[in-house]
Amino acid sequence: MAESTASKSTPPKGRGPLSHSEMRLAYLMILPTLLIVMSIVLLPLLANFWISFKPVQLGDLRPPTVIANERMRPVPKAAGDLSEISYRLRNSSQRGDIDNVVFSDSLPEGLTIDGDIDQRCSISDRVLDCNLGAYAAGKRETLKIPVVVSQSYIDDPVKPRQSKPVISGDADNILTNSVFSLENYRKIFSASEFWGVLRVSLYYTVFGTIGALVFGLFAAQLLSATFPGRGILRGFFLFPYVAPVIAVAFAWVLLLDAGPGGTLNAILMKIGAIDGPVNFLGQRSVPITVFGFTIRFPVALTTVISFEVWRYFPLSFLFILARMQSMSSETYEAAEMDGATPMQQFWYISLPQLAGILAVLFLLRFIWTFNKFDDIFLLTGGGAGTRTLTVDVYEQAFAVSNLGAGAAVAVVVFVVLLCSALLFFKYSPQDDG
Amino acid sequence: MKIGNAFFIAAFIGAAWGVIYTVVLSVLAMLITGETVIPDIGAAFVSGAIGAGLYILMPPEKRGWAWVAVTAVVAFITLVIFNSVLNANDFSTLIPIATALAVFIISAVSWHLCLDGVSSESQGRYQLEVIFIRVMKGFGFVFFIIIVALPFYVMLMTSLKSQQSLLSNPLDLSIDLSKSPQQLFRSYIELFSKYQFGTFLLNSAIVSVSTVLITLLFSIPGAYAVSRLRFPGQAVLSRSILLIYMVPAIVLVIPLYTVFSQLGLRNTLLGLIVVYPATTIPVAVYMLQGYFRGLPYELEEAGLMDGLTRLGVIAKITLPLSLPAIASVSLYIFMIAWNEFLFAFMFLDDPGIFTLSRGVQALNSSEIPRQHLMAGAVIATVPVLVLFLWFERFLVAGLTAGSVKG
Incomplete structure (x- = not known):
């Protein structure tokens, strides 16, 4: 673009009518994309920050309203009978107050007020209007309207319920009011498990990313030379990535099941590799003694990392294979002439050429592994020492029903991500990718 | 020797x-x-x-x-x-x-x-x-x-x-050929007759196809503008597309859940059809702009000289040339939408509108036998794998161009 502008004789800042119309067209074409991305990605991102400073629970999503229950007793039998319409009103919320509650309902034809009605109410033209004032959280009351029925009502009885009362009130919506607190952050940072969760996230991300890269590199080496059936194998190696996560995750759960019916445990026990079933997804750690040192080997975490590697090695495989196929064979032929061994060729010719794509893949996989929620959630539900930050967002917001705390964890996720992305962009090699 | x-x-x-x-x-x-x-x-x-x-x-x-x-x-x-x-x-x-x-x-x-x-x-x-x-x-x-x-x-x-x-015998994973097909495929028959899997399949198809169509509708003009037209902010836009894509779904899920609950969009397929394209458009724009840039600009200039408008150039020259890229993008987006789990899980409560991901997840309960769960997994997997094998060339190209996505 820069060259084409420079080659024109017009100065760069002056825009002719043609470029003006081009600009307008460009904005017109890009506007819908911008709008939908703004409203579904950027605004929610900001909203998440907002919610993280709010003491908001899952239950607060329904704003407090006054709920009315209307009935008429006793049921009038003849003209002149006395009856009573009663409205049982309550504030639906146990936490939020409602101000300026205004109530109005129209009475069925053929009823006349007989006796005193509530002082806050007035009636005109069969319409009942009440200014009920403030309703504190959880407040209940009953409005009673004594009526006398006329013959026209007996002829054509209309249930009072058929006209729904209209109630309005100023509820303080906790999502939009100006109450802010750092309570959510204080809560998550002081929770004893938070630093453990952060550590698990980092282990999961680092080992999952490196594992997927190493396995992808290995698989790409296998398919770099041409042989019959190579295309089929390439497609087959992509299966774990293409299949829905829900299907492969449950297949793994079944495969690794510790109860009767778990295939892998049955295989391992049959060939004598283990004595009893291993609870791959439910056991936090086993002690392993090496040279007198006992380390606690994290079983479930290793399993979910293995799943991550299994599911995403195809991606690095595909990229590395594409890059390897674009390398020229001349370098290898020259190295062969000079007597370089196969491993030397790999270390000194292949790997340096792959460094760029490996760095880019590491960056992208790091970010996406850190973001991953479904895999761990479906395998272990975050139990047995596998709770990562993303699973914690779900747990806080929807399992514990504390939306605010969940949003605060989500903010932590975003900040960690932003920092690592900035770091990577700063230090990653700038060549191909 | x-x-x-x-x-x-x-x-x-x-x-x-x-x-x-x-x-x-x-x-x-x-x-x-x-x-x-x-x-x-x-x-x-x-x-x-x-x-x-x-x-x-x-x-x-x-x-x-x-x-x-x-x-x-x-x-x-x-x-x-x-x-x-x-x-x-x-x-x-x-x-x-x-x-x-x-x-x-x-x-x-x-x-x-x-x-x-x-x-x-x-x-x-x-x-x-x-x-x-x-x-x-x-x-x-x-x-x-x-x-x-x-x-x-x-x-x-x-x-x-x-x-x-x-x-x-958990190791006996053989097919008992003496059984009648009805017995052999009993889990599948039950899923379709009792668990509404036909509906789930249809819902998944509706959501995925709509996502592909909406994504193309938005991203083709957007990608064309970013790659071909000159306007202030073009460079910033073309660079920030990928950054937007890095925003994790889990960060969006709480606010979207909150807002969609209040708008009444949460427990609807429409809600998914709004959210899915928004998350796939950035990557589609990224993939398509790369392809558009690779097309020879002389062809479009020739079209402009011959009196076509910009939109005419896009419709008559750029799009026909980009069909392979559009096929790749479509298949890739279809795969993402078909496999999506998080939003389907958070948004859908009502079995009548479950997508396959959500439907299979609902089978994961101790009361439902595990062969049903696996049959559900197979039903969810087969369409996307068949599509993959059928159009492997396009999908591999799509994966390579766009797999900044996890």
Whole structure:
């Protein structure tokens, strides 16, 4: 673009009518994309920050309203009978107050007020209007309207319920009011498990990313030379990535099941590799003694990392294979002439050429592994020492029903991500990718 | 004939292949036939070593397939003798014998491929590395094929079993061909008749196809503008597209849940059809702009000269040229939408509007037998895998261009 502008004789800042119309067209074409991305990605991102400073629970999503229950007793039998319409009103919320509650309902034809009605109410033209004032959280009351029925009502009885009362009130919506607190952050940072969760996230991300890269590199080496059936194998190696996560995750759960019916445990026990079933997804750690040192080997975490590697090695495989196929064979032929061994060729010719794509893949996989929620959630539900930050967002917001705390964890996720992305962009090699 | 390091390496390679294939094929035989075949690893080690040791003693130029067969038979006989001494496996039935024979046929081919052209003399570093790489490649093929295939095999076979047979012998993943098709596919029939899987399939199709169409509708003009037209902010936009894509879904899920709950969009398919395209448009723009940039601009200029408008150029020149890229993007977006789990799980409560991901998740309960769960997994997997195999070329191109996505 820069060259084409420079080659024109017009100065760069002056825009002719043609470029003006081009600009307008460009904005017109890009506007819908911008709008939908703004409203579904950027605004929610900001909203998440907002919610993280709010003491908001899952239950607060329904704003407090006054709920009315209307009935008429006793049921009038003849003209002149006395009856009573009663409205049982309550504030639906146990936490939020409602101000300026205004109530109005129209009475069925053929009823006349007989006796005193509530002082806050007035009636005109069969319409009942009440200014009920403030309703504190959880407040209940009953409005009673004594009526006398006329013959026209007996002829054509209309249930009072058929006209729904209209109630309005100023509820303080906790999502939009100006109450802010750092309570959510204080809560998550002081929770004893938070630093453990952060550590698990980092282990999961680092080992999952490196594992997927190493396995992808290995698989790409296998398919770099041409042989019959190579295309089929390439497609087959992509299966774990293409299949829905829900299907492969449950297949793994079944495969690794510790109860009767778990295939892998049955295989391992049959060939004598283990004595009893291993609870791959439910056991936090086993002690392993090496040279007198006992380390606690994290079983479930290793399993979910293995799943991550299994599911995403195809991606690095595909990229590395594409890059390897674009390398020229001349370098290898020259190295062969000079007597370089196969491993030397790999270390000194292949790997340096792959460094760029490996760095880019590491960056992208790091970010996406850190973001991953479904895999761990479906395998272990975050139990047995596998709770990562993303699973914690779900747990806080929807399992514990504390939306605010969940949003605060989500903010932590975003900040960690932003920092690592900035770091990577700063230090990653700038060549191909 | 000199005996050098290559002889011992060959013996070790033979032993390794013998052990690996014995374990793999015994397990395979168990899974396919349902009969117990206990691998005897020690005997396999010795027999493999003897077979490969014998193999390398023949000068390289004289080794043909006949020699490979001879070494396989020798290794097999060694194994049978060992077995009768140790009394490990009952070789009176067909399956263990067939397994052992298969082990040494494949092992012999493997050591033939690994040791091709290598004599039994001492070898230098170059030749040793060649052998090492051949062995690693062979091991790699076996390893990757097993780890990729095993979960899918378990998924498919479990879906065809009954609860009792699964619990009594979890290793028996054979197909009982004596059963009628109705019995064999009972889980599938029940999922479609009792669990509304037909509806889920339809819902998933509606959501995925709508997502693809909406994404294309938004991203084609957007990508064209970013790649071809000059306007202030173009550079910033084209760079920030990918950054937007890095925002994790889990950060968006709380605010979207909150807002969609209040708008009444949460428990609807429409909600998903709004959210999915928004998350896929950035990557589609990124993929398409790369492709548009690669198209020769002269063609479009010629179109403009001949009196076409910009939109005419896009419709008559750019789009027809970009059909392969549009196919890749469409398939890739379809795959993302079809496989999506998080938003479907958070948004949909009502079984009538479940997508397949959500529907399969609902089967994960202790009251529902696991073969139903696996049948659901197969139903969710088959369409996307068929599409993948059918259009592999396009989808691989799409994956390579766009797999900034996890």
